[in-house]
Amino acid sequence: MPNKMSQEKEALLRALGAEVVRTPDDEPWDSARSHIGVAKRLRQEIRYGVILDQYGNVNNPLAHECTTGPEIIAAVVSTPSTPTKPSSLKVDVFVAGAGTGGTVTGVSRALKKEHNPECIVVGVDPIGSILALPERLNDESPKPYVVEGIGYDFVPQVLSRDPADIDHWVKTDDGDAFQAVQRLMKTEGLLVGGSSGSALSGALAWLKTERGQKVAQTEGLNVVILLADGIRNYMSKEWFLDFALGPGPPRIPQTTSDKGN
Template identity: 50%
Template sequence: MRLQAQAGWVIGWVVVRSLALYRALFPPESPWAGSLLQFDGCRADGVIKPGDTLIEASSGNTGIAIALMAAIKGYKCIITLSEKMSLEKEQILHALGARVVRTPAGVPIDSPDSIISVAKRLRNEIPRSFILDQYTNPANPAAHEFGTAEEIWHQTQGKVDAVISGAGTGGTVTGIAKGMKKHNPDVFLVGVDPVGSILAIPERLNETKGEYKVEGIGYDFLPDVLDQTAPDLWVKTTDKDSFKLARRLVREEGLLCGGSAGATVAALVQFMEQRPEFNKEEKLIVLILADGLRNYLTKFADDNWMKQNGYAVDAGA
């Protein structure tokens, strides 16, 4: 029995599938389009020139997008990456010619050892180096307001009722919310934030503190590009549910999704429980399934890793 049939909802599967496959190649939380806009804007202004160095603090996806551009254009690239993030991401970055600087996991964002602090230090030390800065650059949410939101609107022919998206920098959910509301103020936006992160509102949702293993969503600080009021509802998700549902997406739907995609589906389940008026056959709900499985072959995709970290491995998942 297929995943959506078991859960008892209709999610416009053709639309969601097409978006999911596209986003597996160009994950929105990177954001690929945002990186292009940020980068090309600097080039057009004459700020960044051939031979310069691009630096970015990243959980992996934005870093990969920037490293890809640097490889194509012949720029140098340095990505600061927390030790929490998968080895696969580092390997891809190295393959693209980027230098990877690992930083300790779990340190506060204002620590001199955080990914952002280390990126800034490198920028100060290396002549002709620039940080595109997905955390503060308004081109990040703008890419999703004028790009991703328009894509969703046109693919659904304006029939979308709700959009569910994870939040890392928050650029994706903020931009999509603004773009969707321009077309139809009644489109309902759901932001997904892992337990242990502090992005959600109201603040009581963030009372449970601690580390989380899902990558690409959640932070211990509020990025400037995030508008916490953009989503109509915030939903908190656990690693257990995120990894379980990500594995089911792979096994039952053939979607090679990352853990944050599992978190998005877990949020969908909660959303249906909290807002039953959307749990109807005529409702069309779009899920942004960011990130791909190949970044996590040694993590949640591996049965031994799941068992070592205390997660059950179902025979069919």
């Protein structure tokens, strides 16, 4: 299977001087040919080779606990409550996609520690990945999907699936995610990537659950949805070009006088 990582991400790394080695997406994480397997081999082969290890490095969730979380809290606390836009001045629900799980785990810790211990944290996991709980939400074996950055065929060490950190999980599919991206662009002017669409569609799906409906019906509660990256990482992707360019403008028939211009 080809590797789905966008060309834009490879180009950016190569422009910085990196050598990029692509690995097949359908290799199980523990195979020697997977991105993890190849990284381990290269660490041996390259003098002073080092793996920063986003999957196991405690500094991944810690960075989100110390920076992303406080940034979100500051934004919500400093946005005044008004009669037309009432606010609890708290983050009541936080929704984020999980890849390594560093973001959702770290931000959850920041939110629940002092800011709002009652905050509900919702993890978003694409159909085809196996991160969600309870296990019955997942397919029996991992399957391919197009959205980049979220979901895996193994549970990274830095992802805490403890219900004290992540209260609920929702599964999302590519179609809903890309529709949500389109909606964010057209209605909010937010030029976001595919996993942001997964986060929005996951949040909307969760708000329709029994617990979610109670939140949706309570005035002033704040639901924060993390939009992880921008569309510039995916401008050459078929899913983006399809909806951005569509079938194109209607063709104007050529008149005889136009010919030869």
